[in-house]
Amino acid sequence: MKLPLLAGLAAAASLAIWYADSHAFGRLSLYSDPAFTACTLSDAAPGVASIYVVETADISVAVWFRVTASSGFTGVWLSDATTYSKTGSSQTGLGVHFNKCLSGTWLVATITYQLFGTSTCSQLAIAPGEGLAVPVCFDCFDELPCFNNTPLHVNCNDSFDCNPVAVEPSTWGHVKALYRR
Secondary structure, eight states, X not given: OHXXXXXXXHHHHHHHHHHHHHSOOOEEEEESSTTSOOOEEOOOSXXXXXXXXXXXXXXXXXXXXXXXXXXXXXOEEEEEEOSSEEEEETTTEEEEEEEEEEEEEEEEEEEEEEEXXXXXXXXXXXXXXXXXXXXXXXXXXXXXXXXXXXXXXXXOXXXXXXXXXXXXXXXXXXXXXXXXX
16 A cells, blocks of 8 residues: 555656756846846936836746835836736736746836936845745746846946846756765
8 A cells, every 4th residue: 555655656756856857937037128138227317217027938827026126226116017917016916917828038017117316226126926935937837936037236337147047947866966976
């Protein structure tokens, strides 16, 4: 009786490892331009700024996240816009459902802020919606954490990599093999 149970558990664990290894996780990025190339924003004068939330994934049907500002950012949130179904707001938790499975890179939402020209070096970042542990990217079969999310840097003099190298998920066996002699 124990042998079939153990065999079933081993098969389920193998399937879970295969699934994690074969499915890429979604990544959410913030950009200041509609071409999705600039991950910096200048707040040098009063004005309205559009921030573009973009997902890159092999397959996705929805996301749930919020955007937080670090100290030094003085902009004020005005609105969220998307062409997809949405619930909530980017300030507390924004759920966006794409109504079909998408793959590649696409615009999830546009967030509008009023800027005053007074921000110091700071950033806007993807964060978990209220009550969640992580931002969630729903592939067409499961809900997974969004990994390698790219923040938007405001009034910082450094140069930033807007497209970080993706981290590939691995199994525990692969990690243990790194420490074998």
